[in-house]
Amino acid sequence: YIITGTRNVMGVPAPMIELTTIPMNSAILPIEVSIIQNKRKEILETLIRLAEYEKELINLGREISRIRRIVTMLEKVLIPRILKTIMYLTMKFDEMEREEKVRSLKIKVLLAQRTV
Secondary structure: OEEEEEEEEOOEEEEEEEEOOOOOOOOOOOHHHHHHHHHHHHHHHHHHHHHHHHHHHHHHHHHHHHHHHHHHHHHHHHHHHHHHHHHHHHHHHHHHHHHHHHHHHHHHHHHHHHHO
């Protein structure tokens, strides 16, 4: 019998396949048949492991491609956009600070003229 399931590898679903066999009474079978059955079981287990690894690598490859696209989008689009916004806001705040200094100087001059 083959039992299937999934497990999580770094957030990516990976197949889990397990081979279970019904034990045969080896007392009534010739030794050659018993040896062949054991070899067959080993080969099937190896094939199942290879199938698990293949599917796991395919899933991990897809996830790596998806993450690579996200990183590229961040590097090429989102981060430059945020940097532009930061530069714009810095420029605006500097401009507002200069305007405030000019305004406060004008107020000081007006107050000085009124007191004279």
